[in-house]
Amino acid sequence: MSENIKFVQGNEACAEAALYAGLDFYAGYPITPSSEITETLAYRLPQSGGKFIQMEDEIASLCAIIGASLTGCKVMTATSGPGFSLMQEALGYAIMAEIPCVIVNVQRGGPSTGLPTHGSQGDVNQARWGTHGDHAIIALTASNHQDLFAITVEAFNLAEIYRTPVILLLDEVVAHVRERLVVPEPGEIPLVERLKTTVKQDVDYHPYLPREDGRLPMSDFGGVHRFNVTGLFHDMWGFPSSEPGVVHGLLRHLVDKLENREHQLARYKEYYIEDAEQLLLSYGSAARSAHHIVENRRLRGERLGLLELQTLWPFPKDIVREKCAHVKSVVVVEQNMGQIMQAVKLAVDQPDKVFLANRIDGVFIAPADIRNILRLIQGKGV
Amino acid sequence: MAIKDYLRERFFPHLWCPGCGHGTVLNGLLQAIEKLGLSRNEIVMVSGIGCSSRITGYVDFHTLHTIHGRALAFATGVKMARPELNLIVPMGDGDALAIGGNHFIHAARRNIDITAIVMNNRIYGMTGGQYSPLSGENIRATTAPYLTIDPSFNVVELAKAAGATFVARTTTYHIQQMTDIIRQAILHEGFSVVEILSQCPTYFGRKNKAGDAVDMIQYFKKNTTAMGSKAKKENPDLLERGIFVQKEMPEYCSEYDKVVQKALKGR
Numbered sequence: 001m002s003e004n005i006k007f008v009q010g011n012e013a014c015a016e017a018a019l020y021a022g023l024d025f026y027a028g029y030p031i032t033p034s035s036e037i038t039e040t041l042a043y044r045l046p047q048s049g050g051k052f053i054q055m056e057d058e059i060a061s062l063c064a065i066i067g068a069s070l071t072g073c074k075v076m077t078a079t080s081g082p083g084f085s086l087m088q089e090a091l092g093y094a095i096m097a098e099i100p101c102v103i104v105n106v107q108r109g110g111p112s113t114g115l116p117t118h119g120s121q122g123d124v125n126q127a128r129w130g131t132h133g134d135h136a137i138i139a140l141t142a143s144n145h146q147d148l149f150a151i152t153v154e155a156f157n158l159a160e161i162y163r164t165p166v167i168l169l170l171d172e173v174v175a176h177v178r179e180r181l182v183v184p185e186p187g188e189i190p191l192v193e194r195l196k197t198t199v200k201q202d203v204d205y206h207p208y209l210p211r212e213d214g215r216l217p218m219s220d221f222g223g224v225h226r227f228n229v230t231g232l233f234h235d236m237w238g239f240p241s242s243e244p245g246v247v248h249g250l251l252r253h254l255v256d257k258l259e260n261r262e263h264q265l266a267r268y269k270e271y272y273i274e275d276a277e278q279l280l281l282s283y284g285s286a287a288r289s290a291h292h293i294v295e296n297r298r299l300r301g302e303r304l305g306l307l308e309l310q311t312l313w314p315f316p317k318d319i320v321r322e323k324c325a326h327v328k329s330v331v332v333v334e335q336n337m338g339q340i341m342q343a344v345k346l347a348v349d350q351p352d353k354v355f356l357a358n359r360i361d362g363v364f365i366a367p368a369d370i371r372n373i374l375r376l377i378q379g380k381g382v
Numbered sequence: 383m384a385i386k387d388y389l390r391e392r393f394f395p396h397l398w399c400p401g402c403g404h405g406t407v408l409n410g411l412l413q414a415i416e417k418l419g420l421s422r423n424e425i426v427m428v429s430g431i432g433c434s435s436r437i438t439g440y441v442d443f444h445t446l447h448t449i450h451g452r453a454l455a456f457a458t459g460v461k462m463a464r465p466e467l468n469l470i471v472p473m474g475d476g477d478a479l480a481i482g483g484n485h486f487i488h489a490a491r492r493n494i495d496i497t498a499i500v501m502n503n504r505i506y507g508m509t510g511g512q513y514s515p516l517s518g519e520n521i522r523a524t525t526a527p528y529l530t531i532d533p534s535f536n537v538v539e540l541a542k543a544a545g546a547t548f549v550a551r552t553t554t555y556h557i558q559q560m561t562d563i564i565r566q567a568i569l570h571e572g573f574s575v576v577e578i579l580s581q582c583p584t585y586f587g588r589k590n591k592a593g594d595a596v597d598m599i600q601y602f603k604k605n606t607t608a609m610g611s612k613a614k615k616e617n618p619d620l621l622e623r624g625i626f627v628q629k630e631m632p633e634y635c636s637e638y639d640k641v642v643q644k645a646l647k648g649r
Contacts, residue, residue, distance in 0.1 A: 025463050046645035051462050051638060056488040060455035063448065067428070067459025070446065071467075075459075093449050221426050221444040222464045228439055230447035239393055239439060240447075 004183045010174040011036035013145040013181045014078070014104060017152035019044060020184070022191055024073035027053045027064035029083060032116045033172040034106035037078040058083035062090040066099045070229065072194060072220035074156055078104035081123055082113060084130070091165055092131035093231040095254060097238075098208070098216060100159035100194070102152075107171040109362050118362030119172035121284055124339040127167045128313045134251060136258035138265060139167040139313040143287040145181040147269075148174060150189060151310055154267065157192035162257055163216050169312060171335070173285035173364050194218055199225065206236040208250075214257055259314050266316035269308040272298060273323055276305030278374065280357075281320070281344060282333035283309040286365050290333045293367040293374075304374075312340065317347035324348045329377050333357045335365055388412045388422065390442050397436055399507075401587075401595025403554035403580030404434055407472070407501050410557055410578075412441070414564035425468045428457040430482060432474035433508045434501040434580075443470075451481030454489040457496050465635035468568060469496040475516040476506050479535050483515070490544035493572045494634035498546075499564070500537055500575065503582035511585030522589045538626050541575040548574030549627040553602035554581060556623060563625060572633050579606070579621075 008016070015037050018026070026045055028038035038054070045052045051068070055061040058079050065075035079087065084105040094101055107123045109115025123130075127139040138158055142148040148170070155166040197217035199205040201224040210216050219225035228238040233247045241247070258265065271294055273279065282290035287308045297304040307323050309316065324330045324344070330353060332341040338356045345351035357373035359365040372382040389412070398404050415425065425443040429435035431450035438445035444467075448456045453471050461469045478486055478500045489496060505523060506512040513523035518534035541549045548570040552560045560578060567574035581587065581598035592598050607613040609624030 025459065027459060043645075046638075046642045049642060049646075051642075053458070053462055053638075055455065055458070056484055059452060060458070060485055060488070063452045063455035064459030064462070066448075067446065067456040067461075068463035069459075070444075071460055071463040073463050089449055090452065221446075221460060222423065222467050224423060226422055226442055226444050228445045228447060230439075231449055232447070239390075 004185070006181045006183060007178055008145065008181050009036055009176055009178050010145055010148055010170060011106065011176070012040050013148050014152050014168070014170065015040035015044065016181070016183060017149040018076050018102070018156070019048060020149070020189070021153045021156035022074045022193070023050060023076055023156070025051045025065060025068035025075045026077065027055050027061040027068075028077050029055055029058045029061050029079065031058070031080045031083045033108055033175050034078045034080045034104060036175070037104060037106070058086040059090060062087045062094070062103065065101050066090065066094050066097070069099050069101050070221045074100070076102040076104065078106065080106050080108050080116075081110045084123060084126065088131045092133060092135065094165040095131065095135050095137070096231045097229050098163040098254075099165065100163055101165045102155045102159055102168060103165055104168040104170060106175045107169065115362045117172070119285060119335060119364055120362070121171055121286065121335040121339070123169065124312060124334075124336060127169050134255060136255045137167060137313050138162070138164060138258060138311070139169050140267065140311055141169045141284045142310055143174060143284055143291070143308060145174075145179050147310065149181060149183070151267065153189045153191070157190075158265065160192045160194055161215065163218070164258065169284070171285050197225065201225075207238050208234060209236040210253065262314050262316055262318060265311050265314055266319050267310035268316065268319065269310070270323065271306040271308070272303075273305040273307060275303055277303040277328050278305070278377075279324060279327040279330045280304065280306045280333055280370065281309065281324075281330055281340070282306065283312060283340065286333045286335050289365050289367045289370060293370050296367065309340070315343045315347065317343070320344055320347040321349065328353065330354045331357050331370065331373055331377070333365065333370055335359055383416060385412045385416055388415060388442055390440055393439055396440055398433060399584040401581065401583040402433070403503060403582070403599075404437065404501055406554040406557060407499070407560070407578050407580055408437055408440065410560035411470070411472070411499070411564055413561040414568060417561070417565050418568060420468060420568075425470060426457070426460050427470045427472070428453045428460065429472050430474075430477040431508070432477045432506070434472055434474035435477060437472050451477055452485060453477070454482065454485040454496065454498065458489060458494055461494055461496055462635060462638065465495070470499065470568065471496055472499040472501060474507075475500060475502045475504060476514040479537065479540070480515045487540070487544040490541055490546040490573050490575065492634040493545060493547050493631050495571050495573070497564070497567045497570075497574045497576070500577045501580045502537065502577055503580045503586055505582050505586040507582050507585055511589055524589075537575065537577040542627055545573070546575045547572035547627065547629050547631045548625070550575070550625040551577040551579070551621070552623050553579040553606055555599045555602040559623065566625065566628070570628065572631055
């Protein structure tokens, strides 16, 4: 199937995967290093009968896709740090109103305008806590184009299953590296379509009354059920309410529907963990260097393993605790000041055996950077 | 269909103060929709945040109560995805032209078929009486204890300059004109802006000694005139009412259909 093999940037792989997942509507605003996603979809989306619009800013982009999602469309927007900061209010809206949508943040160095053309993983905690108020969120990532393709499709699927925004937390390195991508055949990766209500016309429909399995069947705007959607706390009809029971029930629902499904939502890859004495824990582009050094050390008989996370939030704490239980030390490899390391320390039984191998200077973390940290932990000089 | 069938009566009473003009706007809007004979399933009403924006809760359409200032951006997504639906976006003056000013001018520039209604009471009511970009100078507000120094936007001129293809102004005194203008605005294929001067006796009225609701409505009667009237020539200070712009220009969703056709043909 040679026609399915491409040599592309990560951003293009992401755009192709969105189309594979059934993307109908995309709104975006130019920003480095995510612009190729927007550019690719401006060209490709109308070819499949979908719609593309370049909005006046990132706030408007997220608002527009939320509007389109309510008509039954699969929707996405992509941005980078400054744009992601602007999107935080609308992100909270999508959480509160339970709107399926995918938001790509191709991370660059921050804060502020920061390092527009350099890689970083500094927005991990922003993805978790950027919007105000208690809430839960799904954030996914990937380290290579094949995984990025699959995880992008996964993002669309999870958005539909849980009626929630899903954040795809890429970084400049994966986004701009060109490498081989084998586009899966149609049907090779299962797609989740929107769960529609079976309530008949003129029968009272409750857009915010979960079924027994927790899912909320939707009705499209323009369909036979008319209902209200709001960012205020609301009852099962979507009408604003400040009744304490309603407020408590909705907030618990919004948090529990994701936080209680840590295992179902956890996506990760593991290498040589069974007999590992030392474990690297990494994600995104940093995991490329981590993987390299693990393969390298195994050749020399060193018992080093790698846990590569693809689901960052909800943090897969049980899985991390289990995988870290029998190793002497855990080195978290990331390109920030230890954002996931903090989550790992909270998850494991012995937080003082968790170390950090990082770079925060815009230079891609190399296997040598990780090797130096490993040597220090082992009591060797660098 | 009777007007009351357009209402979600179970969500009444509404939260607007006694004497507020927004109920009159709701009345005029529903009269216009009734005259057009639109079915409830064909209408999507999108609003932002503020007293005016609560209007979406009370009408039995597809309703989207969003975040402050961004209603037009949400509406743009709904309209692009489902161009056959009628999009009506009621906004307050601060919602539409302070925090939402950017979306306002860009929706106008695109000429996307959305009916924007600016319910202009020259004050932030929901937060308790702060001045807005439509308050104008020498107005007392909780954030202008020494009177405002900010000049006001002229909504009609701003909408015209930004490219809106239907631009009108009326008031809560002129309910028949309001109904007729909203009806024409909904029919118009393109971005339409209807500014409706509305009274806030609770905050604007009390702060500025403008009297009660009746006095404030009387003010609209006395200080406005039909567009191009003799009265305007004699007294240039009068504010004109009527339809200032009504022209046919390519509509955004129709133009995007052409983009899809090009893309399908491979350019």
